[in-house]
Amino acid sequence: MSPKILRKTNFGNPILREVSRTLTSDEIISADIQTLIGDMRHTTAKKQYGVGLAAPQVGVAVALSVIAIKPTPSRPDSMEFDQVIINPEVIEGIGSRIGMWEGCISFGSGEDTPYAKALRYKKVRVRYLDERAVLHEEVLEGLPAHVFQHEVDHLNGILFVDRVRDSKTYITIGEYKKRYAKKPKK
Ligand SMILES: [Zn+2]
Numbered sequence: 001m002s003p004k005i006l007r008k009t010n011f012g013n014p015i016l017r018e019v020s021r022t023l024t025s026d027e028i029i030s031a032d033i034q035t036l037i038g039d040m041r042h043t044t045a046k047k048q049y050g051v052g053l054a055a056p057q058v059g060v061a062v063a064l065s066v067i068a069i070k071p072t073p074s075r076p077d078s079m080e081f082d083q084v085i086i087n088p089e090v091i092e093g094i095g096s097r098i099g100m101w102e103g104c105i106s107f108g109s110g111e112d113t114p115y116a117k118a119l120r121y122k123k124v125r126v127r128y129l130d131e132r133a134v135l136h137e138e139v140l141e142g143l144p145a146h147v148f149q150h151e152v153d154h155l156n157g158i159l160f161v162d163r164v165r166d167s168k169t170y171i172t173i174g175e176y177k178k179r180y181a182k183k184p185k186k
Contacts, residue, residue, distance in 0.1 A: 001035075003042035006058035008049075011107050015056045017157040020063040022087045025133035033064070037084055037131050040066045049105050052147045054154035057106050063087045065151035069143055081144035088128035088152050093121035094139070100146055101180065103173055104160050111174030118163035120149050 009015055027033055036055065044053045044066055054065040065088065069081040099117030107114055123141040126148055130136060140148055150160060164170070171179075 003035075003038040005046055006039050006043045008043075008047075008057055008105060009059050011104075011159070013106075015059060015061055016106055016154070016159060018056065018061045019157050020054075020056055020061045020155040022063045023129075025129070028086055028129060028131065028133040033062075034131070036060060036062075036064070037066065040064075041068070041084075044068055047109075049109070051143070052151050053105070054151050056154060056157075063155045065154065067144070067147050067151060069147060079140075079142050079144055081140070081147070083128075084131040085128040085148070085151060086130065086133075088126060088148065088155065090121075090124050090149060090152055091127055091137070092125040094123040094125065095121060097121050099165065099169065101176060102146070102150065102160050102163075103176075104150070106159070107161075111172060111177075113173045114161075115171055115173045115176045116160070116164045117166065117169040118150075118160045119165055120146050120163070122146075124148060 023033065040053055040058060043049065043058065051069050052065055052067045055062045064086045067081055067083050067085060071080065097119040100120045101115060102118040103113055103115040122145060123139065124145045125139050127137045
């Protein structure tokens with residue numbers, strides 16, 4: 001069966017505030033979860049849903065996210081992190097948290113989507129299972145560290161707006177692009 005595009009849930013849907021259920025190794029390798037992973041990867045790529053998608057964002061309250069970070073013209077130096085993360089945890093935040101620009105597709109997907117500075121660690125020690133139920137423990141930094149924290153929050157019912165300390169930083173993604181986004185290097 002070919003992968004299908006999943007419908008996204010939006011801010012206000014109670015599933016986005018639930019603590020997602022963790023998965024056992026048997027469940028991870030089951031056909032149901034493997035299909036969900038395939039559909040989520042397909043949905044992220046086709047709908048251009050940015051760099052991360054958590055299962056509750058497509059209506060399934062299990063502790064699983066797909067992260068798809070590849071170097072692009074606007075972030076040519078980014079570390080690659082193209083990974084399914086299951087039962088993920090941030091074990092340790094390294095250094096102190098700083099405000100980082102962030103948005104979320106559960107709040108919209110056009111130029112008018114809200115964007116703000118959320119408090120995040122630049123570097124984190126993390127633990128997760130991959131789609132074969134293999135355990136990983138590693139230190140992430142840069143964009144992968146940032147997105148990992150956003151995804152773990154989703155699986156605990158926490159949204160980026162909960163991490164915004166200064167509400168005056170809210171702008172639309174259109175204004176963000178105009179004012180703050182790095183121009184691609186020629
Ligand atoms: Zn999000």
